[in-house]
Amino acid sequence: MDAIRITGATRLYAIVGDPIAQVRSPEVFTERFATTGVDAVLVPAHVPADRVDEVVPALMQLGNLEGLLVTVPFKVRMLRFAQRLGNTAKCVGALNALRREADGSWTGEMFDGEGFVRGAERKGERLPGRRVALFGAGGAGSAIAYALAEAGVQSIAIIDPQAGRAAALVEKLRVAFPGCALMAATAKPADVDMVVNASPVGMKAGDGLPGDIGALSVDTLVGDVVILATPTPLIEYATRAGCSWVNGRDMHAGQVDALIAFLAQRNA
Amino acid sequence: MDAIRITGATRLYAIVGDPIAQVRSPEVFTERFATTGVDAVLVPAHVPADRVDEVVPALMQLGNLEGLLVTVPFKVRMLRFAQRLGNTAKCVGALNALRREADGSWTGEMFDGEGFVRGAERKGERLPGRRVALFGAGGAGSAIAYALAEAGVQSIAIIDPQAGRAAALVEKLRVAFPGCALMAATAKPADVDMVVNASPVGMKAGDGLPGDIGALSVDTLVGDVVILATPTPLIEYATRAGCSWVNGRDMHAGQVDALIAFLAQRNA
Numbered sequence: 001m002d003a004i005r006i007t008g009a010t011r012l013y014a015i016v017g018d019p020i021a022q023v024r025s026p027e028v029f030t031e032r033f034a035t036t037g038v039d040a041v042l043v044p045a046h047v048p049a050d051r052v053d054e055v056v057p058a059l060m061q062l063g064n065l066e067g068l069l070v071t072v073p074f075k076v077r078m079l080r081f082a083q084r085l086g087n088t089a090k091c092v093g094a095l096n097a098l099r100r101e102a103d104g105s106w107t108g109e110m111f112d113g114e115g116f117v118r119g120a121e122r123k124g125e126r127l128p129g130r131r132v133a134l135f136g137a138g139g140a141g142s143a144i145a146y147a148l149a150e151a152g153v154q155s156i157a158i159i160d161p162q163a164g165r166a167a168a169l170v171e172k173l174r175v176a177f178p179g180c181a182l183m184a185a186t187a188k189p190a191d192v193d194m195v196v197n198a199s200p201v202g203m204k205a206g207d208g209l210p211g212d213i214g215a216l217s218v219d220t221l222v223g224d225v226v227i228l229a230t231p232t233p234l235i236e237y238a239t240r241a242g243c244s245w246v247n248g249r250d251m252h253a254g255q256v257d258a259l260i261a262f263l264a265q266r267n268a
Numbered sequence: 269m270d271a272i273r274i275t276g277a278t279r280l281y282a283i284v285g286d287p288i289a290q291v292r293s294p295e296v297f298t299e300r301f302a303t304t305g306v307d308a309v310l311v312p313a314h315v316p317a318d319r320v321d322e323v324v325p326a327l328m329q330l331g332n333l334e335g336l337l338v339t340v341p342f343k344v345r346m347l348r349f350a351q352r353l354g355n356t357a358k359c360v361g362a363l364n365a366l367r368r369e370a371d372g373s374w375t376g377e378m379f380d381g382e383g384f385v386r387g388a389e390r391k392g393e394r395l396p397g398r399r400v401a402l403f404g405a406g407g408a409g410s411a412i413a414y415a416l417a418e419a420g421v422q423s424i425a426i427i428d429p430q431a432g433r434a435a436a437l438v439e440k441l442r443v444a445f446p447g448c449a450l451m452a453a454t455a456k457p458a459d460v461d462m463v464v465n466a467s468p469v470g471m472k473a474g475d476g477l478p479g480d481i482g483a484l485s486v487d488t489l490v491g492d493v494v495i496l497a498t499p500t501p502l503i504e505y506a507t508r509a510g511c512s513w514v515n516g517r518d519m520h521a522g523q524v525d526a527l528i529a530f531l532a533q534r535n536a
Contacts, residue, residue, distance in 0.1 A: 003271060003272070004271070004272040004273070004274070005272070005295065006272070006294040006295060006298045006309060006310070006311060006312075007292075007294055007295045007312075008283075008288055008289045008290055008291035008292065008293075008294055008295075008312045009289040009312070010294060010311070010312060012311055012312070012313070015276075018331070020276055020331070020332060021276045021277040022276055023276035024275075024276065025276075026274040026275055026276055026278065027273065027274060027275050027276075030274045041274060041309070041311065042274070043274060043278070043280055043309065043311055044274075044275075044276045044277070044278060044280070044332060045280075045330050045332070046330055046331035046332040047329075047330065047331070048329065048331055051329050054326055054329070055326045055327075055329050055330065057326075058322055058323045058325075058326030058327065059323075059326065059327070061315075061316065061319050061322070061323050062313050062314055062315065062323065063286070063288070063314030063315070063316055064288060064289075064312060064313070064314040065314075
């Protein structure tokens with residue numbers, strides 16, 4: 001790996017969040033820039049949650065800031081700072097990346113879903129035709145539902161404790177993906193061959209599965225967005241059943257290339 | 269040297285200026301942090317000159333920003349962002365460093381003058397007794413006049429296109445340094461043995477000397493705060509005359525230790 005060097009001419013990217021110390025992007029992206037000969041770094045920017053409307057627009061005026069990554073709790077709130085949104089961000093109402101265009105305007109897009117799909121593909125999993133049960137219709141769940149529909153899954157049953165949220169997501173996605181069978185559900189349907197947890201269940205010690213999963217056939221692909229040092233309850237359950245799985249780290253690793261490509265593609 | 273690494277927990281310093289690509293601090297300070305085991309980086313922040321009042325206070329709200337260095341054209345304008353000033357900043361009315369205190373307030377100080385004097389001393393030059401012609405009574409010029417007077421030069425003639433600015437600086441310094449002969453001048457006096465450019469003349473392609481310099485005797489010490497990849501017109505002129513010189517890089521190198529000490533000394 002080439003050494004990281006910061007000069008006056010180095011271009012800046014920042015990841016904004018509150019808290020910020022836990023994020024992995026500064027290391028991953030800065031190393032990637034160094035190995036590919038891009039004179040840029042990605043730094044953590046701890047924006048206090050109650051100051052985002054004041055601090056972020058000011059940051060965006062720095063002449064050498066090329067782009068922003070966005071983490072909790074700003075993925076929905078930062079929509080307002082983009083003059084243009086990609087299709088996923090527009091549909092799911094959240095973003096996790098912003099880039100500065102040549103004319104100084106900002107374009108936002110959401111890559112959590114694409115990260116999940118690419119993370120699965122990197123592990124050799126095939127997604128087209130899958131029948132999916134998806135737990136969670138929040139920011140991550142919405143982005144994953146969008147990306148799975150785009151990847152050609154046959155059906156997605158969306159389960160969320162807030163039934164209205166799952167129904168609203170189904171409505172939005174139906175317009176974009178008429179070929180995918182979308183439904184709001186109250187429990188995992190029996191005939192699925194993919195189960196994804198995009199809810200926060202599993203983050204807290206003592207959490208169990210996100211819902212009633214039942215027996216898993218060995219050809220079921222299991223996904224979980226939760227990032228823990230140890231396997232989540234759902235990933236453990238999948239491992240015991242002999243199923244393949246995709247976890248939160250796979251999702252993060254899966255979106256690095258997409259984020260790099262998005263940030264590099266500046267429009268006039 | 270230890271490798272530079274940027275993680276979510278890395279603390280930030282930034283240098284603000286317009287333009288910014290020419291600054292040396294990001295490389296110098298970031299390497300110093302790495303070799304001394306401090307998990308911090310110093311990044312360039314290009315603040316458009318007409319946005320400083322909006323952008324800088326917002327930057328200062330980043331929870332992981334520990335301090336700022338300040339370059340052209342903000343050394344005077346950024347006084348207003350400090351709740352407390354060191355002695356030099358107070359006297360010369362300019363600053364080039366701000367640090368965040370434990371209580372969240374900001375302290376500013378000016379190190380350009382000290383950097384210039386230390387830079388000259390590091391090259392083995394003696395300053396006491398020198399008769400100085402100084403071009404430029406802005407932030408850098410004021411700080412250099414202060415530091416030269418403190419170092420014991422015999423006289424300083426200050427030349428600035430804004431005559432009132434030179435006169436005001438002379439007034440301020442007379443109080444602090446009654447033993448130094450200070451005067452506002454319209455041209456370089458004949459009997460000087462030190463010529464310093466602290467004006468921006470020389471930064472732009474096609475710039476010449478900061479004023480009428482005349483012939484230089486070989487014992488004249490020449491200084492120039494302007495940092496270019498190639499020698500400035502004044503440093504070239506000095507070299508042709510066989511004079512010793514101190515350039516912007518020397519001034520910069522001369523203040524690194526003082527800046528590091530200032531930034532590290534956080535008060536409760």
